[in-house]
Amino acid sequence: MIRPYALLFLLLPAAASCSRDSYFQPDARIDFTSPLPANADSARVTAGRHYQRGPLGRLLLGRHYRRVWAQPVTVPVFSPQTAVAGGLKFGKMGGGFQTTSVTMVGADGRSYALRSLDKDPYRTLPKVLRQGFILTTVRDATSAGMPYGALVVPALVEAAGLPHTSPQVFYVRNDETGLGAASERLRGKVVLLEEKFEGKQNIAGSLAGAQDLEESEDVLEERYASAKHQLDGESFVRARLLDLWLGDWDRHEGQWNWAAYAQPSGRTLWKPIPQDRDQVFFRFDDGLLPWLGSKAVAKFRTFGPRIESVEGYTRNAAFIDERALAAVPRAAYQRAALSLQQRLTDAVIEQAVRQGLPREVYALEGATIIASLKSRRSMLPQAAEEFYRLKARQVVVAGSDEAERFVVERRNDTATVVSVYALPLSKKNPASSLLYQRSFNPADTRTVVLHGLEGKDEFLVSGRVRHSPFIDIYGGPGEDTVRDSSRVAGLRKRTRFFDTYRNNVLEPGPETKDRTEHNVLSHAFDRDGSGR
Known part of the structure; x- marks a missing residue:
């Protein structure tokens, strides 16, 4: 007699289509066999049509956001000369394990991160697992992420009263040569471009008045070297409740930059700047296999009308939470929750989702995301109390x-x-x-x-x-x-x-x-x- 778990693993190779030698789409453009005109300023692309599955695959691996990944949308063509005023030049390769990323530098010295929208977890796996249906199944889990979710976030974070990045989506020409060592790896891909908040040269806009911008690693080094440096815990708890509301479970210390502000006491207060919104609106447990996985790994929570597991959502951020929230009392958690409820109105939510998502994607998922955000908003005080107790x-x-x-x-x-x-x-x-x-x-x-x-x-x-x-x-x-x-x-x-x-x-x-x-x-x- 075959047990249900064994049957799942017997069917899994077929569902994951592990026999394919080349997993990823060869080019994001729908009609990539014909040359892209030299003066083309837009292209019709899919974020990842390789995530399409048949009925058996969807049953076992989940529906996730497969329709969105395979939905054709029109996006601008990336041009280093025109992507931002004054143009961009190649800076250095990034260190991402799942995405191809590169730092680009503007004419004014400001830096930007350019990274592939799709992911490949190949290098995160032990060598023995970098083949066959296990690798293919892990790659397939990328479809649980909403590829265009990061475009919705800026308007919501701004309404919440926090600084933010403003990512833009582009298509990289399949003959692009202006991305230095990353040119070949990014050709034909859909990418996100967003400003980097590191270094004084990147202080601008809502960050005017800041003295410096640094990554978490550098800020913590200064914090523990001298008590003159302190983290703004009340701003951080507001940002973390926003993460819970958005269903963003991957908020480890590397996902934050910090802006330094001088205080009358002579001390320096570091305020958090959230970045890298790859996991907002995550949808995971809608297939038999990921449902089993979500029971074993609490952090893989599905975005829906309810905030399902505060402990799971906050697991990846346990280290930075411990450092940044040590001085924050219960009352501050509740103040932040009530403030977010007041700021994140129906109109703010509806406008952010409608304007952030590509038109075709909004037709597929917009109403569902809006309804879930409104429902989750009512749960923020309860989530704040649970979050406080967990951290206390x-x-x-x-x-x-x-x-x-x-x-x-x-x-x-x-x-x-x-x-x-x-x-x-x-x-x-x-x-x-x-x-x-x-x-x-x-x-x-x-x-x-x-x-x-x-x-x-x-x-x-x-x-x-x-x-x-x-x-x-x-x-x-x-x-x-x-x-x-x-x-x-x-x-x-x-x-x-x-x-x-x-x-x-x-x-x-x-x-x-x-x-x-x-x-x-x-x-x-x-x-x-x-x-x-």
């Missing part, structure tokens, strides 16, 4: 490589207040030294993790209560001081100190658990998401 379970509060004082006050059974001050404290105005403050309720937060990083840091813990989160203290390199006079009812000690055995001052109390060791493993702290 364990909160990482990191200092910097400069000296800081961490003050933990176990005030009562519902409030443990953590404050971080720059050292030395200002004699004229001690309050100006305050870098961080947040109250934690043990009903929401089980553990608060304090990282002193480098510098001579102080950790002061006080208060007598019945309930409190665990306080895990990682002193980091340098001589650190811990004084714990607190007491929490119960047998389990709720202040834990992790550091080297020597070169620290520990004044423990009845609540302190000494976890110091002879090695420096406790000094490890992942600053940029690389795991180092």
Whole structure:
């Protein structure tokens, strides 16, 4: 007797058409056998007609957005000389694993990303899987993405009060030579062109007034080097709720740029700029095999009238969420949700979808996307509460490589207040030294993790209560001081100190658990998401 799962895998090769030697369409143009006129300014193309499947393929692999990928649309022909005012020149090849990408540079020094709309996950697979129906099936999953979804997003992000890129779709001629090392790989393809927000030369428009633009990796390096650099958590939570609303599950730290703004205090506040909207409106679990996959991999959520899994949607962004949302209280999540509901009106949604999608694609999917966006909007407060609770379970509060004082006050059974001050404290105005403050309720937060990083840091813990989160203290390199006079009812000690055995001052109390060791493993702290 053949089990249902075994039958699926027996039928899968036929559904995926794995016998094809060349998977991708040879050219995006419908009539690519005839030359494109030299003066052609537009072309009739498909984003990916190779994603078409018969009834069996759609049953097993899902309907996804196959009709959209195969739908002929008219798009401009890409010309490096005219794509933007002053023209573009080849800069360098990008590092994408699934798309061919290139940096182009304008006459004014501003940089742009040019990347293929279609994807090839070949290089993301182990070598043993880079063949046969497994490779073809993984390639086929690209059809779960809405190829033109990124064109809808700018108007929605602008209405939400956030900076944004403005991607444009083009067709690259099959004889194009102006893209440097990428010319051959991009010929005949549909591509997206969008501005890059990296470097002072790219400050313009809504970003006027910013001091600098940097990627997440560089911003985090500055943030942990000096407490003068802070991330704008309230803007970030607004952006992340917008991600949930759009069904964009791939929002890892590499999907963000940051704009620096000087503050009256002399510090620098970094505001988030979302980019790379490849996964908005993702549609996945409408076939037997992807339905099984969605049960095993929570992040593959399908965009529809309901926000199905906040945990799944936010899994890829866990690292940057932890860094950027550490200071954000519950009330800020709800303020952001209510503000988005007010800003993202029916008229804004309808206009963004109608103007963003190609006319033929709007006829296929426009009404469905509009209805889903309106329905999901009503769920934003509920999603915000779930998001808050998810991020509040364990909160990482990191200092910097400069000296800081961490003050933990176990005030009562519902409030443990953590404050971080720059050292030395200002004699004229001690309050100006305050870098961080947040109250934690043990009903929401089980553990608060304090990282002193480098510098001579102080950790002061006080208060007598019945309930409190665990306080895990990682002193980091340098001589650190811990004084714990607190007491929490119960047998389990709720202040834990992790550091080297020597070169620290520990004044423990009845609540302190000494976890110091002879090695420096406790000094490890992942600053940029690389795991180092």
